[in-house]
Amino acid sequence: MDQSKEQRILNSVSYNAVKGDPESVINCIDKYCSQYEWAMNVGDEKGTILDKVVEEADPSVALELGTYCGYSAIRIARLLKPNTRLLTIEFNPEFASIAKEIIEIAGLSEKVTILEGHSEDIIPQLKKKYEVETLDFVFLDHWKERYAPDTILLEECGLLRKGSILLADNIIYPGAPEFIKYIRSNKRFECTSYPSHLEYMKVEDAMEKAVKDPGAAAMLF
Ligand SMILES: Cc1ccc(Cc2cc(O)c(O)c(C(=O)NC/C=C/[C@H]3O[C@@H](n4cnc5c(N)ncnc54)[C@H](O)[C@@H]3O)c2)cc1
Numbered sequence: 647m648d649q650s651k652e653q654r655i656l657n658s659v660s661y662n663a664v665k666g667d668p669e670s671v672i673n674c675i676d677k678y679c680s681q682y683e684w685a686m687n688v689g690d691e692k693g694t695i696l697d698k699v700v701e702e703a704d705p706s707v708a709l710e711l712g713t714y715c716g717y718s719a720i721r722i723a724r725l726l727k728p729n730t731r732l733l734t735i736e737f738n739p740e741f742a743s744i745a746k747e748i749i750e751i752a753g754l755s756e757k758v759t760i761l762e763g764h765s766e767d768i769i770p771q772l773k774k775k776y777e778v779e780t781l782d783f784v785f786l787d788h789w790k791e792r793y794a795p796d797t798i799l800l801e802e803c804g805l806l807r808k809g810s811i812l813l814a815d816n817i818i819y820p821g822a823p824e825f826i827k828y829i830r831s832n833k834r835f836e837c838t839s840y841p842s843h844l845e846y847m848k849v850e851d852a853m854e855k856a857v858k859d860p861g862a863a864a865m866l867f
C-alpha cells in the first residue's frame with residue numbers, strides 16, 4: 647500500500663532536517679509543502695503571527711486543538727520557557743504517530759504531550775487527568791465547526807482565566823463563521839483579526855485572536 651502524504655512529509659523531515667533543531671524541521675516542512683505537496687500546516691506567513699501571539703502570551707500551559715503533523719506544535723513549543731508545556735489534541739492515530747516522530751526529530755518531546763482522542767472528550771479531562779489548572783494560550787486549528795463548541799466547552803470546564811489568549815486559524819479559508827459570530831459578540835473576549843494568506847498559497851486567509859477579560863487582567867498589574 648503506498649504511503650500517505652503525511653508519511654512522505656515525515657520521510658522528508660527525517661531525511662533533511664537537523665536532529666534537535668526545530669527551525670530546520672519547520673523549514674523542511676514548509677519547503678516540502680510549497681514545492682511538492684500542499685498540506686494544511688499553518689505555514690510560515692501565518693506561523694509568524696502564531697509566534698508573535700505565543701511570545702505575547704508567554705504561556706506556562708498551552709493547548710493546541712488539531713496536531714496534524716506537529717508543525718504548529720513545534721512552532722509553539724520552540725518558544726516555550728523551561729518547565730512550561732504544550733498539550734496538543736489529535737484524534738487521527740496515523741497523524742498522532744507521525745506528529746510524535748516529527749516532534750521527536752525537532753527535539754521537543756519533553757515539552758509537548760500529544761493527547762490522542764476527540765477534543766470534546768479530552769477537554770473535560772484536562773483538569774483532573776492532565777493536572778491543568780487554567781490555560782494561558784489555546785491554538786485552534788482543528789475542524790472549523792468545532793472551534794465554537796470547544797471554546798464554550800473550555801469555558802464550561804473552567805479552563806480559561808482572565809487574560810487567557812485564544813488564537814484561531816482559517817477564519818477566512820475554509821472559514822469558521824459560527825466561531826467568529828460567537829466570539830465577537832461575547833463581551834468577555836477582546837478580539838483582533840490578523841489578515842494573512844492560506845499556507846503556501848496566494849489565497850486570502852486570517853487568524854483571530856481573542857483575549858478573555860483583558861481589562862481585568864490589566865487592572866491586576
Ligand atoms: C479540501 C480542502 C483542503 C484544505 C483546505 C484549507 C485548510 C487550511 C487549513 O489551515 C486547515 O486547518 C484546514 C482544515 O480543514 N483543518 C482541519 C484540521 C484537522 C486536524 O485536526 C484533527 N481534528 C479535527 N477535529 C478534531 C477533534 N474534534 N479532536 C481532535 N482532533 C481533531 C484532524 O485529525 C486533523 O489532524 C483546511 C480547504 C479545503
Ligand SMILES: [Mg+2]
Nearest residue numbers: 688787815816
Ligand atoms: Mg489551519
